[in-house]
Amino acid sequence: MEQSWRQARSLFFSVLGAPLFWLVAFFMVPLGVVWLYSFGENRGLIDIAFTGTWANYAHAFTPLYLGIFWKSMWIAGLTTFLCLVIGFPVALAITFAPEKAKAWLLLLVMLPFWTNLLVRTYALMSIMGAQGLINNIAGFAWNGASGLMAHMGLHALPDFQPMQLMYNNNAVVLGLVFVNLPFMILPLYSTLDRMDRSLLEASLDLGAGHIQTLFNVVVPMASAGIGSGILITFIPALGSYLTPDMLGGSGAQMIANVIENQFKGANNWPFGAALSFILVYMTFIGVALQGVLEGQARKREAQGRAA
Amino acid sequence: MSSRTSRRSLLTALGAAAVGISFAGLEGCTKPEGPKAGGPEEPKLNFYNWDTYIGDTTLADFKKASGIDVKMDLFSTNDELFAKMKAGNAGYDVIVPSNDFVARMSQAGLLMPLDHAKIPNMKNINKDFLNPPYDPGRKYSMPYTWLCLGIGFRKSKMKDMGGTMTPDSWKWVFDSDLYHGKIALLSESADLIRLCAKYLGYSLNNIPDEALPKIEAMLTKQVKAGNVLKFHNDDGQDLLAHKEVDIVIEYNGDIAQKAKDDPDLDFVIPKEGSELNSDTLCIPNGAPRPDNAHKFINFILDGQNGAEISKTILYPTPNDAARALMDDSYKNNHMIFPPAEALAKCEYGQFPGAERAQKYEEIVTRVKAAAGA
Known part of the structure; x- marks a missing residue:
C-alpha cells in the first residue's frame, strides 16, 4: 500500500524542497524571462520593452521561418528514422546477448555520452574531411591502382580528387545519427529486455516466421519504448545547432542556428525568444502526443489481458 | 478544486518573480557600479x-x-x-x-x-x-x-582569370562559377552584405535600399548554383589550409598566420576595395x-x-x-x-543601425534557406 504524501507532509516537502527550488530558480525563472522577451520590442540597442506585442510571433509565422522549421523537422525526422532502423536491431541483439556481454555492450553504447559533443564532432570531421582518414585511404588505393596500371602498360588514372563527404545535408544527418543513436538504443533496450520471451516461443511454435514474429509480436510489445525513443531522439535533433554549424554546408542552417543569429548578429532578442518558444511548444506537443499514444497502448494492453 | 487554485497562484507568483527579476536585471545594465571612491585599487x-x-x-x-x-x-x-x-x-x-x-x-x-x-x-x-x-x-x-577583409586563396589551384592568376575581384567569390563548390563566404551578415555592395560599386556604408534586392539575387544565384561550399564563422583560413576550399573571404592576419606554414597560400585585397x-x-x-x-x-x-x-x-x-x-x-x-593603393579603396564599416542590421541578417538567412531548398 502506497503511503499518501499527506501523512508525511514535512518529510515530503523537505525532500521536494531542494529540487523544486532548483527547478524554479534555474529553469522556470530564466525561461519565464525569455518568454516575456518574446512579447517585447527592442528599444534602442540594449533595452527591451515588454509591450505584450504578438509581432514577434507573427514574424516567425512568415514563409521564410516556417520553411526553416519545416526543414529542421525534416532533418530531425530523417535522423530519428535512421536511429530507429539502426538502433532497433542493436537493442534486440543486446537483449539476446549473454548476460556477461550485456553490460559491456551497454557500456559501449553509453561510452560516447562521456565525450563532449564538440570533441565527437571534430573526430567525425577528421575522418570525413578532404584530407581526412577516408579520403587518405581512398587516395592511397587510387594511387596504388594507378601505379599498377601504369606498370602493366595501361594509361595511369587521372589525379585523385578527394570526395566531398562533409559540408552537406548528408553529413549533418550522419552526424546527428551518430550523436543521437544512444538516445534511441537505451529506451528500446529497456522495453525489449522486459519482454516476455514465452510469447516469442509461442509465436514461433504456432508457425509464424522470424520476420512475422518480429513485426507482429516484438514491435507491438516494444511500442512504448519505440515511442519514447522517437521522442527523445527527435527533440534534441530538432534543436541541434552545433552539428549543422560544423558539418553542414551553405544550406545547412536549422532553426537553432537562426535563433543563435537573432541573439547575436541581429541583436533581436525578442524575435529570437519567440522562435525559441515556438520550438519549446513543438516539444510540448510532441510530449503530449507521446503521452496520448502511450495511454492508448496501455489501454489496449489491459483489454488484451482482460480478453 | 483547492489544489488547482493553489497551483495557479504558484504560477502567478512565479510570473511575478520572473518580471521582477528581469526588470532588476535590466536595471543592472543601465546602472554601472562606479569605482570605489578613494584608496588604491587592488x-x-x-x-x-x-x-x-x-x-x-x-x-x-x-x-x-x-x-x-x-x-x-x-x-x-x-x-x-x-x-x-x-x-x-x-x-x-x-x-x-x-x-x-x-x-x-x-x-x-x-x-x-x-x-x-x-x-x-x-x-x-x-x-x-x-x-x-x-x-x-x-x-x-x-x-x-x-585588419582588412580580402580574398585568401590557394595559389596552385587558381585558374586564368582574364590574364591574371590572382583573384583580384570579388567577382570570383560572389558572381562566378569558376571555383564551383570550392568557395567559402563569411557568415557575418553585415560584413557579407557590405562586401557585396562594394563589388556592385556602392560604398560599404549607407547602402541604398535598391541595392539590397540586387545583392540578395546575386548571393541566391551563387548558392543555388552550388558554388559556395560553406558560410564560415571566421575560420575560413582553416578551410583553406585543409584544402576544403580554394578561395575564401577572410582577414589578412588570419591568412598570414597560415601562410607561414603553407607557402601555397596567399591573400589579396580585391580591386573594388574592401572593408577595414x-x-x-x-x-x-x-x-x-x-x-x-x-x-x-x-x-x-x-x-x-x-x-x-x-x-x-x-x-x-x-x-x-x-x-x-x-x-x-x-x-x-x-x-x-597590403599595398597602399589597395588600402586607399578600403573603408571602415560602420554600424548600420539596429533595424538595418536585422534586415541584413534576414537577407542572409533567406539566402542560406535558398541554398538548402
Whole structure:
C-alpha cells in the first residue's frame, strides 16, 4: 500500500524542497524571462520593452521561418528514422546477448555520452574531411591502382580528387545519427529486455516466421519504448545547432542556428525568444502526443489481458 | 478544486518573480557600479580578449612592471562580447571590441570615456588612426590592431582569370562559377552584405535600399548554383589550409598566420576595395578597476610591448614605435601590410543601425534557406 504524501507532509516537502527550488530558480525563472522577451520590442540597442506585442510571433509565422522549421523537422525526422532502423536491431541483439556481454555492450553504447559533443564532432570531421582518414585511404588505393596500371602498360588514372563527404545535408544527418543513436538504443533496450520471451516461443511454435514474429509480436510489445525513443531522439535533433554549424554546408542552417543569429548578429532578442518558444511548444506537443499514444497502448494492453 | 487554485497562484507568483527579476536585471545594465571612491585599487585586472590575440610574455611582463595580476577570458565574436556586456558587465576592466562595436557600445552607454592623460604612449599611434570615424578623437578606444577583409586563396589551384592568376575581384567569390563548390563566404551578415555592395560599386556604408534586392539575387544565384561550399564563422583560413576550399573571404592576419606554414597560400585585397576593421582596447562601464585598466592600455601601447604582441599574432599594428622594432619579414609582408593603393579603396564599416542590421541578417538567412531548398 502506497503511503499518501499527506501523512508525511514535512518529510515530503523537505525532500521536494531542494529540487523544486532548483527547478524554479534555474529553469522556470530564466525561461519565464525569455518568454516575456518574446512579447517585447527592442528599444534602442540594449533595452527591451515588454509591450505584450504578438509581432514577434507573427514574424516567425512568415514563409521564410516556417520553411526553416519545416526543414529542421525534416532533418530531425530523417535522423530519428535512421536511429530507429539502426538502433532497433542493436537493442534486440543486446537483449539476446549473454548476460556477461550485456553490460559491456551497454557500456559501449553509453561510452560516447562521456565525450563532449564538440570533441565527437571534430573526430567525425577528421575522418570525413578532404584530407581526412577516408579520403587518405581512398587516395592511397587510387594511387596504388594507378601505379599498377601504369606498370602493366595501361594509361595511369587521372589525379585523385578527394570526395566531398562533409559540408552537406548528408553529413549533418550522419552526424546527428551518430550523436543521437544512444538516445534511441537505451529506451528500446529497456522495453525489449522486459519482454516476455514465452510469447516469442509461442509465436514461433504456432508457425509464424522470424520476420512475422518480429513485426507482429516484438514491435507491438516494444511500442512504448519505440515511442519514447522517437521522442527523445527527435527533440534534441530538432534543436541541434552545433552539428549543422560544423558539418553542414551553405544550406545547412536549422532553426537553432537562426535563433543563435537573432541573439547575436541581429541583436533581436525578442524575435529570437519567440522562435525559441515556438520550438519549446513543438516539444510540448510532441510530449503530449507521446503521452496520448502511450495511454492508448496501455489501454489496449489491459483489454488484451482482460480478453 | 483547492489544489488547482493553489497551483495557479504558484504560477502567478512565479510570473511575478520572473518580471521582477528581469526588470532588476535590466536595471543592472543601465546602472554601472562606479569605482570605489578613494584608496588604491587592488593589483588585479580582468581582461576580455580574442583567442590567440596577445603576446606570449605580455601578461607576465605587465605583472613584472606593475605588480598587477591579469586574468584573461576569451570571446570569439563581437556579437558574443556585445551580448555579454548588454546583460551587464561581469567585472571586466579591459575589453577588445572591433571598430563598429565601439560605435555601437558607446552609443548604448556601455563604455567608459578614456583619460588620455593616463595614456602617454598614445604618442606611438600612427596619426591615421587618431581620429577614426567610429570614435572621433579616440574618446572611448585605443587601436590595438587593424585588419582588412580580402580574398585568401590557394595559389596552385587558381585558374586564368582574364590574364591574371590572382583573384583580384570579388567577382570570383560572389558572381562566378569558376571555383564551383570550392568557395567559402563569411557568415557575418553585415560584413557579407557590405562586401557585396562594394563589388556592385556602392560604398560599404549607407547602402541604398535598391541595392539590397540586387545583392540578395546575386548571393541566391551563387548558392543555388552550388558554388559556395560553406558560410564560415571566421575560420575560413582553416578551410583553406585543409584544402576544403580554394578561395575564401577572410582577414589578412588570419591568412598570414597560415601562410607561414603553407607557402601555397596567399591573400589579396580585391580591386573594388574592401572593408577595414580595427580591434581596440576599451574600458567597459562598470569596470571595477579603471586605474589599472588605463595602466594596462598604456603598457600595451608601448613600442617594445607592442612589438612583442605583433610577433606572436602577426596582425598589422597601428603602433609606429612597435612596427619600427619588427623585422623585415613582418614589415614587408604584403599580406600583413597590403599595398597602399589597395588600402586607399578600403573603408571602415560602420554600424548600420539596429533595424538595418536585422534586415541584413534576414537577407542572409533567406539566402542560406535558398541554398538548402
